[in-house]
Amino acid sequence: MLIETAGLRKTYRSRQKKEEVEAVRGVDLTVKEGEIFGFLGPNGAGKTTTLRMLATLLEPTGGTARVAGHDLLREPHLVRRAIGYVGQSGGTWGEVTAREELVMQAKLYEMPKAEQRTRAQEVVEAFEMTEFADRKIKGYSGGQRRRLDVALGTVHRPRLLFLDEPTTGLDPQSRAHMWEEVRKLRERGTSVFLTTHYLDEADALCDRLAIIDNGEIVTEGTPLELKRQIAGDIVEIGVSGDGRDAAAVLADKPFVREIDTDESGATGTTLLRLYVDEGSVAVPDILRTLDGADIAPASIELHRPSLDDVFLKQTGRSLRESAG
Numbered sequence: 001m002l003i004e005t006a007g008l009r010k011t012y013r014s015r016q017k018k019e020e021v022e023a024v025r026g027v028d029l030t031v032k033e034g035e036i037f038g039f040l041g042p043n044g045a046g047k048t049t050t051l052r053m054l055a056t057l058l059e060p061t062g063g064t065a066r067v068a069g070h071d072l073l074r075e076p077h078l079v080r081r082a083i084g085y086v087g088q089s090g091g092t093w094g095e096v097t098a099r100e101e102l103v104m105q106a107k108l109y110e111m112p113k114a115e116q117r118t119r120a121q122e123v124v125e126a127f128e129m130t131e132f133a134d135r136k137i138k139g140y141s142g143g144q145r146r147r148l149d150v151a152l153g154t155v156h157r158p159r160l161l162f163l164d165e166p167t168t169g170l171d172p173q174s175r176a177h178m179w180e181e182v183r184k185l186r187e188r189g190t191s192v193f194l195t196t197h198y199l200d201e202a203d204a205l206c207d208r209l210a211i212i213d214n215g216e217i218v219t220e221g222t223p224l225e226l227k228r229q230i231a232g233d234i235v236e237i238g239v240s241g242d243g244r245d246a247a248a249v250l251a252d253k254p255f256v257r258e259i260d261t262d263e264s265g266a267t268g269t270t271l272l273r274l275y276v277d278e279g280s281v282a283v284p285d286i287l288r289t290l291d292g293a294d295i296a297p298a299s300i301e302l303h304r305p306s307l308d309d310v311f312l313k314q315t316g317r318s319l320r321e322s323a324g
């Protein structure tokens with residue numbers, strides 16, 4: 001295991017020690033060598049706090065962890081040597097060039113002088129930065145700057161790279177490019193632990209992920225495993241009123257596993273969320289049943305479970321909305 005934590009906790013105390021924020025409330029995690037592991041959750045869920053603890057930048061209030069073969073609390077210096085860390089955007093800026101920053105980083109990690117420029121060149125090529133590596137950073141686009149941030153984290157060839165929201169604020173093309181860079185890191189043998197509040201990013205990029213909410217892990221697995229927790233399909237039906245009549249007639253149907261009622265839709269309507277075995281078979285039957293009870297649905301929609309449905313099922317809220 002590359003990362004193994006047990007009961008990892010962090011409580012922030014205000015200076016007057018009056019207020020306490022339980023940012024991380026006992027996290028048990030395992031990350032395997034060679035994985036892209038995602039930590040998905042809404043704003044304030046505790047993602048950055050966990051990541052900074054694992055990267056030795058923040059002292060845990062409780063719990064234990066091994067990172068890259070070393071005890072996080074007893075051997076932080078050995079952990080530090082094995083990992084790379086890229087914080088939320090805003091790291092690089094200024095009059096120097098990407099190449100100069102990379103050489104600086106190599107120096108910082110005490111690489112022999114002869115190797116510093118060679119290593120910088122390798123990283124420039126690996127991250128396809130040749131075109132702009134010798135220009136001043138202040139003229140870079142957001143995507144170029146972010147690419148440099150991540151490149152800097154890899155100069156000393158870490159086994160494990162921590163990335164805090166690597167694509168936040170990037171345009172779709174730069175995001176796609178960043179996903180490719182992260183996949184290439186894995187191909188070259190670097191494992192990646194990243195945080196994100198993008199559902200599609202967690203789904204497309206991560207081998208495994210944990211969903212965190214309110215400082216606690218809600219669920220963990222491969223994107224496919226998580227979506228399979230919601231067996232079958234989801235049919236969403238909009239009905240006027242409180243939806244009780246519709247829910248009552250549909251609840252008796254053998255193919256309906258569960259019905260959730262969501263009143264947050266348009267005024268005067270209710271959204272019924274039906275978890276069914278096979279959506280395409282269920283929809284005609286649902287329509288017939290509603291028709292038989294003289295209920296005309298305002299909308300009906302069939303969809304395969306997404307990671308948002310997993311979050312919704314576990315927390316009762318949509319991550320799409322909570323992430324802001």
Ligand SMILES: Nc1ncnc2c1ncn2[C@@H]1O[C@H](COP(=O)(O)OP(=O)(O)OP(=O)(O)O)[C@@H](O)[C@H]1O
Pocket residue numbers: 012013021022023041042043044045046047048049050197
């Ligand atoms: N230095 C601090 N002092 C007090 N409270 C803090 C501190 N840093 C974070 N918190 C609180 O801890 C909780 C978790 O914050 P954290 O930054 O880990 O969340 P996050 O999931 O990374 O969110 P985001 O996506 O916004 O970065 C939040 O309620 C936050 O306000």
